[in-house]
Amino acid sequence: MADEPKPSQEPESTPPEPKGASPASPPKNDATPAAPPAAKPVAAAPKFPLPVQMPLDNDLVRRYREHFGAAILDALEDRKQPYLVIDSARLSDIARYSRDEEKFDLLEDFTAVDWPRREKRFDLIAILYSFPHNTRLRLKIPVAANEQPGTLSELWPTANWLEREIFDLFGIEFAGHPGLKRILLPDGWQGHPLRKDYDILQQDTAWVRENLGIDSGQ
């Protein structure tokens, strides 16, 4: 279903498919574009009187821009929560700077979001927390399906399992990870369930038949 990528630069304007599997699924209205959180946010969402995403330009963002220039692709604020969109090539530099210089010492969470119609299919989301400043910052890292972003597990050991989970459920491989293998699903499983083109009822029937001796796990 999702194998019909449009050449457009703002592809999430039509919400991606497989929600159709649910009976409660609403008719999608293609006329009102959903705001792509990563791309151009301010102009979007005419339905809502106040734009919820605003460009952000404070001291913190300026320092990041000074250090990394064009690698900071965008700086935004969504419902008062700041996030930076950054170039995946500079991920480990920016992460190291965040931890050591800006004192974002806790990697609170690391996850991904799938946007199958976009040119760079995935967003990696790193949620950083600073104990000294009691603030959070999100890093959003667009990565292509065949790209291998660098691991964060050298900076934060907690990223070890989190990256394994992302690999397991999204199929993103991390370069330099010490033991990248599935963590929640069985090792021999085919497919990555949190991708949008993996249907809710889909499963690796061959694996289920072979290992559980039944036709379907449903």
Place this chain on the structure above:
Amino acid sequence: MQQDASQKDTLLGADELVLNMGPQHPSTHGVLRVKLKLDGERVRGTECVIGYLHRGVEKIAENRTYQQFAPYVDRMDYVAAVSNGLGYCEAVEKLLSVEAPLRARVIRTILTELQRIASHLLWLGTHALDIGALTPLFYCMREREEILKIFEKYCGARLTTHAFRIGGLQYEAYDGFEKDVERFCKDFERRIQEYVTLLTGNSIWIGRTRNVGVLNAADCIALGASGPILRAAGVKWDLRKAQPYAAYDRYQFEIPVGTNGDTYDRYMVRMEEMRQSRLICLQAIENIPEGPIMGKVGKVLKPPPGEIYHSIEAPKGILGYYIVSDGTIQPYRVRIRPPSFINLQALDKMIRGHLVADVVAVIGTLDIVLGEVDR
């Protein structure tokens, strides 16, 4: 640290042995399998095998409406369902840019703190049982039952309560709610003292827990371990104070901390947390503000496109929800940051060099719930 080790550990030395613990071992509190690499009685390395309880909660979320998904979060940490529900409801409220009315937030706070006590009681009873003290389990279950009765009277369910709704509460506090909470809290002070008598000064208990499974503050932060584990290492940090949510900014309470970051300190921290939760409940029932219990949210929830991250101090640590909306009635993505999953990763660091018998002590002190680890 531990990553490079986990690779080398697959190569066995001449004196080494691999022992499989679980997935049906009673002290793993669920279906956790730990592969232990042993040198005699010493643990030289571990590998956790998880996922036996994986139900794809995050995938389910993408195929349900915001309200339909709310009961599912109760099935993650099923011994602290109220806390899960609080985090989810508040996250969606933030996404909608609405706030629950004050009365609803105060009742939420009371129920969540009771849930924290219930969760800690279950932890205490089973943890003591694992180490060999049989008695506390019966006492703990007796007090936990009182809390579950309050939940049952409030919303009809004891474990997977679905107590809160997005925007506030569905049910008013029942007649005599304050009285029940007060009676429990008044009584509970004496009950904690009973556990203290049984355990705190007990030399077997001290012998089994002191200097076992030490995790210092720097390691806690590097490994993302939060909640009582972080506080036992001496970090005076609690999300209820750092970034207050619900109605916590209205009440006085202390953040207990330890010094050594060992199993005994974590025990002391959790015991003190129960006392503090009791104090919060007592303050809250004194004055539950009048007013509506449901905020202005529509029947059909369509949050503006965008994303939100909201986290709360669950009994086991930081419980976070990262929700992406595409403007439809179903979330585009829900990510749950489970404290148990991330805390469990610290097991390897904590157990190296200790004895096999300490493995059950350390798994117990991590206070994991496999429903939340695997989701």
